[in-house]
Amino acid sequence: MSADSLRVSLAINGNRVDLDVRPHQSLLEALRDQAGLTGTKECCSEGECGACTVLLNGRAVTSCLVLAAEADGAEVTTIEGLSLGGALDRLLGQLAEGLVAFRTAMGPAWQTTTVVVMTEFGRTARPNGTRGTDHGTAGAGFVLGPRITRAKVSSDWPGVGQNALYEGRDLKPTLDTRAVLKAALSGTFDLTAAQLDRVFPNSSAVRASSGLMV
Numbered sequence: 406m407s408a409d410s411l412r413v414s415l416a417i418n419g420n421r422v423d424l425d426v427r428p429h430q431s432l433l434e435a436l437r438d439q440a441g442l443t444g445t446k447e448c449c450s451e452g453e454c455g456a457c458t459v460l461l462n463g464r465a466v467t468s469c470l471v472l473a474a475e476a477d478g479a480e481v482t483t484i485e486g487l488s489l490g491g492a493l494d495r496l497l498g499q500l501a502e503g504l505v506a507f508r509t510a511m512g513p514a515w516q517t518t519t520v521v522v523m524t525e526f527g528r529t530a531r532p533n534g535t536r537g538t539d540h541g542t543a544g545a546g547f548v549l550g551p552r553i554t555r556a557k558v559s560s561d562w563p564g565v566g567q568n569a570l571y572e573g574r575d576l577k578p579t580l581d582t583r584a585v586l587k588a589a590l591s592g593t594f595d596l597t598a599a600q601l602d603r604v605f606p607n608s609s610a611v612r613a614s615s616g617l618m619v
């Protein structure tokens with residue numbers, strides 16, 4: 406340890422780690438450069454984009470704005486800690502297995518099938534008291550099937566920095582769900598815009614997403 410460095414002790418993803426950090430070094434830099442956890446990304450460096458978000462003692466923070474020295478003694482959870490072997494990893498694995506089993510069971514009928522998977526609730530940016538993120542606003546979903554043009558993300562990522570949140574708490578919506586559902590329905594059943602507006606009443610201002618289906 407050099408004269409101008411400080412030793413901090415962190416519990417990162419459940420493992421006790423001692424790091425020698427500079428007084429003004431960010432937690433983001435310490436995680437990436439010293440702990441080797443590069444799943445935490447640097448982008449804006451101003452607390453706006455959320456690419457560097459980690460959980461600090463269970464609370465979501467933008468690690469580019471937190472000094473590593475401030476985090477001494479804290480529990481830090483990075484994306485690596487939520488991935489392999491974690492609850493999200495397990496649940497997404499079960500979802501994937503279910504979708505593959507469905508596709509297999511459909512047999513030849515799969516060629517005329519489109520599957521939409523959507524979250525029941527939008528998501529908050531921070532975990533609630535039971536460590537969930539339900540009852541928020543924006544969410545995520547998948548559209549799957551042989552008529553999808555190509556694998557792509559059909560939305561923007563506003564980030565989870567405090568200033569990017571919807572009403573200061575939720576992931577901000579950037580795409581109307583009905584636009585995606587209209588595209589999936591029209592691509593599967595060859596419906597007209599007028600028919601789609603009858604499926605989703607009072608939605609004539611929302612056009613089907615283009616380029617989603619062949």
Ligand code: FES
Pocket residue numbers: 446447448449450451452453454455456457458467468469470566
């Ligand atoms: S890099 Fe930290 S919020 Fe963008």
